[in-house]
Amino acid sequence: MLRSMYSGVSGMRGFQTKLDVIGNNIANVNTVGFKAGRVMFKDILSQTVAGVTAPEEGVRGGVNSKQIGLGVSIGSIDTVHTAGSAMTTNQATDLRIDGDGFFVVRASEDSEMLLTRAGNFTLDANRQLVTSDGYFVLTSEGETITLDEAVTAFSIGQDGTIMGVTADGTEAIAQLGVAKVVNPSGLEKLGGNMYRVTANANPDASIEDFLTFAGDPELGTGAIIAGQLEMSNVDLTAEFTEMIVAQRGFQANSRIITTSDEILQEVVNLKR
Secondary structure (H helix, E strand, C coil), X not given: CCHHHHHHHHHHHHHHHHHHHHHHHHHCCCCCCCCCEEEXXXXXXXXXXXXXXXXXXXXXXXXXXXXXXXXXXXXXXEECCCCCCEEECCCCCEEEEECCCEEEEECCCCCCCEEECXXXXXXXXXXXXXXXXXXXXXXXXXXXXXXXXXXXXXXECCCCEEEEEECCEEEEEEEEEEECCCCHHHCEEEECCEEECCCCCCCCCCHHHCEEECCCCCCCCCEEEECEEECCXXXXXXXXXXXXXXXXXXXXXXXXXXXXXXXXXXXXXXXX
16 A cells, blocks of 8 residues: 555544644633643654665765655644733622632532633622632632621732621631642643643642742732633634644645545556
8 A cells, every 4th residue: 555645644634633623722712711722743653765874984975764754643732821811891700810820619628629710700699709610719728718798898909818898897808729830731621611730730739739829929820800801812813824724734635645546546457
């Protein structure tokens, strides 16, 4: 069989994966806190037809090796953690991190801690600060946040401190927890704008070990901006451009397969 046919098949598979990632990016163009993905390719091991010949001074020159590539494979599917644009909502519980940190949430007291960049939080019937899916938003101590019934109004500062207004005056209720990982691309996507910490995301796989507060000068977790949301970082112009490139690449690889098939047909017809 011709090597070009299998190379064309690998190319079609690669560009199909690229189109899948692009389609997911475009579908989430308005998802709060979404981070776009990208596909990187790498070549498959080449077949060596002839090896290298070393030069001998005054006798002969060196000869390079002859190698034939065997196609392409997926090198990586990266998550691009650049900041998304800010959308002003003037909602007190809508929060945006102006930096590289993540909000820390959990589904229940016994469940694992998860990370998210989506700050569209609300107060439930028990006056607890939760996500849109009911996950508890945690403090810098890993505790849930509950507003007392005596609190008539509240505000959230850039360091994540929640200041409640009562009949007796203003008092600090809690401080939002923020976590910053070494390698955000190593986080595992769980859906629902949630991430799980992996061994390649942070040396300390447990979030409790690096849970801190906003504006930590040692970690640079960034400030919390109340009344704003971080939108998706998907660039539609770049995505549509990459989609055209992927489409043309898919078509070119399919043409390789068609041409290889025609050549094989000619070989079969040699007996006639």
